[in-house]
Amino acid sequence: MLLPNTEFQEAERQRRRAQNVRKLTPRFRVLIIGRANAGKTTILQRVCNTTDRPKIFNREGHEIDLSELNPTAQRGQHDIENEMIFESNTAFVFHDSRGFEAGRTFELDKIKDFVQKRSTNKNIRDHLHVIWYCIPINDEARPITRAELNFFNECGTGRVPVIILFTKADMLDAQTMEHLVLLE
Ligand SMILES: Nc1nc2c(ncn2[C@@H]2O[C@H](COP(=O)(O)OP(=O)(O)OP(=O)(O)O)[C@@H](O)[C@H]2O)c(=O)[nH]1
Protein backbone atom coordinates (compact mmCIF):
# COMPACT_ATOMS: atom_id res chain seq x y z
CA MET A 1 0.00 0.00 0.00
CA LEU A 2 1.33 3.42 -0.94
CA LEU A 3 1.00 5.87 1.93
CA PRO A 4 0.53 9.59 1.29
CA ASN A 5 3.76 11.48 1.88
CA THR A 6 2.94 12.90 5.34
CA GLU A 7 1.67 9.55 6.60
CA PHE A 8 4.80 7.89 5.33
CA GLN A 9 6.96 10.45 7.09
CA GLU A 10 5.00 9.96 10.33
CA ALA A 11 5.34 6.17 10.12
CA GLU A 12 9.05 6.54 9.50
CA ARG A 13 9.38 8.96 12.45
CA GLN A 14 7.59 6.51 14.76
CA ARG A 15 9.77 3.65 13.57
CA ARG A 16 12.94 5.60 14.26
CA ARG A 17 11.63 6.70 17.65
CA ALA A 18 10.86 3.07 18.57
CA GLN A 19 14.35 2.07 17.49
CA ASN A 20 15.91 4.76 19.68
CA VAL A 21 13.79 3.81 22.70
CA ARG A 22 14.84 0.18 22.27
CA LYS A 23 18.48 1.25 22.28
CA LEU A 24 17.99 3.11 25.53
CA THR A 25 15.94 0.40 27.19
CA PRO A 26 16.86 -2.97 25.75
CA ARG A 27 14.81 -5.01 28.22
CA PHE A 28 11.09 -5.03 28.99
CA ARG A 29 10.71 -4.66 32.75
CA VAL A 30 7.77 -6.36 34.47
CA LEU A 31 6.69 -6.37 38.11
CA ILE A 32 4.71 -9.51 38.91
CA ILE A 33 2.60 -9.49 42.07
CA GLY A 34 0.64 -12.33 43.60
CA ARG A 35 0.35 -14.22 46.86
CA ALA A 36 2.40 -17.37 47.56
CA ASN A 37 1.55 -20.17 45.13
CA ALA A 38 -0.50 -17.90 42.86
CA GLY A 39 1.33 -19.16 39.77
CA LYS A 40 3.72 -16.24 39.23
CA THR A 41 6.84 -18.23 38.34
CA THR A 42 4.82 -20.58 36.12
CA ILE A 43 3.48 -17.68 34.04
CA LEU A 44 6.94 -16.16 33.66
CA GLN A 45 8.39 -19.50 32.59
CA ARG A 46 5.62 -19.84 30.03
CA VAL A 47 6.23 -16.35 28.67
CA CYS A 48 9.93 -17.12 28.32
CA ASN A 49 9.22 -20.58 26.93
CA THR A 50 11.24 -22.51 29.50
CA THR A 51 10.89 -24.79 32.50
CA ASP A 52 14.22 -23.66 33.93
CA ARG A 53 14.54 -21.62 37.06
CA PRO A 54 15.43 -17.97 36.59
CA LYS A 55 18.70 -16.35 37.53
CA ILE A 56 18.32 -13.77 40.27
CA PHE A 57 20.47 -10.69 40.67
CA ASN A 58 20.50 -8.30 43.59
CA ARG A 59 20.40 -4.55 43.12
CA GLU A 60 24.18 -4.42 42.82
CA GLY A 61 23.96 -6.85 39.91
CA HIS A 62 25.42 -9.83 41.80
CA GLU A 63 23.86 -13.20 41.12
CA ILE A 64 22.13 -14.81 44.12
CA ASP A 65 22.87 -18.48 44.71
CA LEU A 66 19.56 -20.31 44.40
CA SER A 67 20.75 -23.72 45.57
CA GLU A 68 18.44 -25.58 47.93
CA LEU A 69 21.11 -25.32 50.61
CA ASN A 70 21.05 -21.57 50.60
CA PRO A 71 18.52 -20.33 53.17
CA THR A 72 18.34 -16.83 51.69
CA ALA A 73 17.33 -18.14 48.24
CA GLN A 74 13.61 -18.24 48.99
CA ARG A 75 13.64 -14.72 50.36
CA GLY A 76 15.76 -13.47 47.48
CA GLN A 77 13.21 -14.62 44.95
CA HIS A 78 10.53 -12.40 46.38
CA ASP A 79 12.58 -9.32 47.11
CA ILE A 80 10.97 -6.77 44.82
CA GLU A 81 14.30 -5.05 44.14
CA ASN A 82 15.97 -8.17 42.74
CA GLU A 83 16.05 -8.77 39.00
CA MET A 84 14.93 -12.12 37.66
CA ILE A 85 16.07 -13.24 34.22
CA PHE A 86 15.44 -16.45 32.29
CA GLU A 87 18.31 -17.46 30.03
CA SER A 88 15.86 -18.53 27.32
CA ASN A 89 14.65 -14.95 26.84
CA THR A 90 16.80 -12.18 28.18
CA ALA A 91 14.67 -9.44 26.63
CA PHE A 92 12.47 -9.59 29.74
CA VAL A 93 13.50 -8.66 33.27
CA PHE A 94 11.12 -9.48 36.11
CA HIS A 95 10.63 -8.27 39.65
CA ASP A 96 8.71 -10.67 41.88
CA SER A 97 6.56 -9.71 44.87
CA ARG A 98 4.36 -11.95 46.95
CA GLY A 99 2.11 -8.97 47.46
CA PHE A 100 -0.24 -8.77 50.35
CA GLU A 101 -0.12 -11.92 52.43
CA ALA A 102 -2.29 -11.84 55.53
CA GLY A 103 -0.59 -9.77 58.20
CA ARG A 104 1.98 -8.31 55.87
CA THR A 105 0.28 -5.10 54.78
CA PHE A 106 3.61 -3.27 54.88
CA GLU A 107 4.16 -4.71 51.41
CA LEU A 108 1.79 -2.11 50.01
CA ASP A 109 4.22 0.66 50.96
CA LYS A 110 7.13 -1.29 49.52
CA ILE A 111 5.34 -1.74 46.22
CA LYS A 112 4.20 1.89 46.11
CA ASP A 113 7.76 3.00 46.76
CA PHE A 114 9.18 0.68 44.10
CA VAL A 115 6.67 1.77 41.43
CA GLN A 116 7.25 5.43 42.26
CA LYS A 117 11.05 5.10 42.10
CA ARG A 118 10.97 3.08 38.91
CA SER A 119 8.73 5.59 37.12
CA THR A 120 10.72 8.66 37.99
CA ASN A 121 14.21 7.21 37.76
CA LYS A 122 16.43 9.31 35.50
CA ASN A 123 17.87 6.28 33.76
CA ILE A 124 15.26 5.09 31.27
CA ARG A 125 16.61 1.53 31.28
CA ASP A 126 15.50 1.20 34.91
CA HIS A 127 11.89 2.14 34.18
CA LEU A 128 9.07 -0.26 34.94
CA HIS A 129 6.88 -0.97 31.90
CA VAL A 130 4.01 -3.01 33.25
CA ILE A 131 2.60 -4.67 36.37
CA TRP A 132 1.11 -8.16 36.05
CA TYR A 133 -1.14 -8.90 39.00
CA CYS A 134 -1.88 -12.64 39.48
CA ILE A 135 -5.15 -13.66 41.06
CA PRO A 136 -5.73 -17.41 41.38
CA ILE A 137 -9.39 -18.18 40.89
CA ASN A 138 -9.41 -21.87 41.69
CA ASP A 139 -10.15 -22.40 45.36
CA GLU A 140 -10.76 -19.03 46.90
CA ALA A 141 -13.96 -18.12 48.64
CA ARG A 142 -12.75 -14.54 48.22
CA PRO A 143 -10.33 -14.29 45.34
CA ILE A 144 -9.66 -10.62 46.04
CA THR A 145 -8.58 -9.77 49.58
CA ARG A 146 -9.06 -6.52 51.46
CA ALA A 147 -5.34 -5.75 51.12
CA GLU A 148 -5.59 -6.20 47.37
CA LEU A 149 -8.60 -3.90 47.19
CA ASN A 150 -6.49 -1.33 49.03
CA PHE A 151 -3.81 -1.73 46.40
CA PHE A 152 -6.24 -1.09 43.56
CA ASN A 153 -7.83 1.83 45.42
CA GLU A 154 -4.70 3.46 46.78
CA CYS A 155 -1.66 2.59 44.76
CA GLY A 156 -1.45 5.08 41.93
CA THR A 157 0.81 3.44 39.40
CA GLY A 158 1.11 6.55 37.26
CA ARG A 159 1.82 5.66 33.66
CA VAL A 160 2.53 2.02 34.45
CA PRO A 161 -0.39 -0.14 33.32
CA VAL A 162 -1.66 -2.94 35.58
CA ILE A 163 -2.80 -6.13 33.89
CA ILE A 164 -4.69 -8.70 35.94
CA LEU A 165 -3.86 -12.31 35.20
CA PHE A 166 -6.43 -14.79 36.48
CA THR A 167 -4.49 -17.98 37.12
CA LYS A 168 -5.41 -21.62 37.69
CA ALA A 169 -8.68 -21.30 35.80
CA ASP A 170 -8.19 -24.87 34.55
CA MET A 171 -8.58 -26.11 38.13
CA LEU A 172 -11.93 -24.38 38.31
CA ASP A 173 -13.04 -26.51 35.36
CA ALA A 174 -11.97 -29.67 37.18
CA GLN A 175 -13.87 -28.66 40.32
CA THR A 176 -17.01 -27.87 38.35
CA MET A 177 -16.80 -31.20 36.52
CA GLU A 178 -16.45 -33.00 39.86
CA HIS A 179 -19.50 -31.18 41.19
CA LEU A 180 -21.55 -32.05 38.09
CA VAL A 181 -20.55 -35.69 38.35
CA LEU A 182 -21.60 -35.74 42.01
CA LEU A 183 -24.97 -34.26 41.08
CA GLU A 184 -25.64 -37.02 38.57
N1 LIG B 1 -3.41 -26.41 37.43
C1 LIG B 1 -2.62 -25.35 37.42
N2 LIG B 1 -1.57 -25.31 38.25
C2 LIG B 1 -0.79 -24.21 38.23
C3 LIG B 1 -1.06 -23.11 37.38
N3 LIG B 1 -0.12 -22.16 37.61
C4 LIG B 1 0.69 -22.67 38.54
N4 LIG B 1 0.32 -23.89 38.94
C5 LIG B 1 0.96 -24.74 39.97
O1 LIG B 1 0.88 -24.06 41.21
C6 LIG B 1 2.07 -24.24 41.99
C7 LIG B 1 2.67 -22.89 42.33
O2 LIG B 1 3.07 -22.24 41.14
P1 LIG B 1 4.24 -21.16 41.12
O3 LIG B 1 4.32 -20.66 39.73
O4 LIG B 1 5.47 -21.68 41.73
O5 LIG B 1 3.62 -20.04 42.07
P2 LIG B 1 4.33 -18.72 42.66
O6 LIG B 1 3.30 -17.66 42.68
O7 LIG B 1 5.57 -18.44 41.89
O8 LIG B 1 4.67 -19.16 44.13
P3 LIG B 1 5.74 -18.47 45.14
O9 LIG B 1 6.97 -18.15 44.36
O10 LIG B 1 5.98 -19.51 46.19
O11 LIG B 1 5.08 -17.26 45.70
C8 LIG B 1 2.98 -25.11 41.14
O12 LIG B 1 2.83 -26.45 41.57
C9 LIG B 1 2.44 -24.94 39.72
O13 LIG B 1 2.69 -26.06 38.91
C10 LIG B 1 -2.21 -23.18 36.52
O14 LIG B 1 -2.55 -22.25 35.75
N5 LIG B 1 -2.95 -24.32 36.59
Ligand SMILES: [Mg+2]
Ligand atom coordinates in the same frame (compact mmCIF):
# COMPACT_ATOMS: atom_id res chain seq x y z
MG1 LIG C 1 7.58 -18.11 42.47
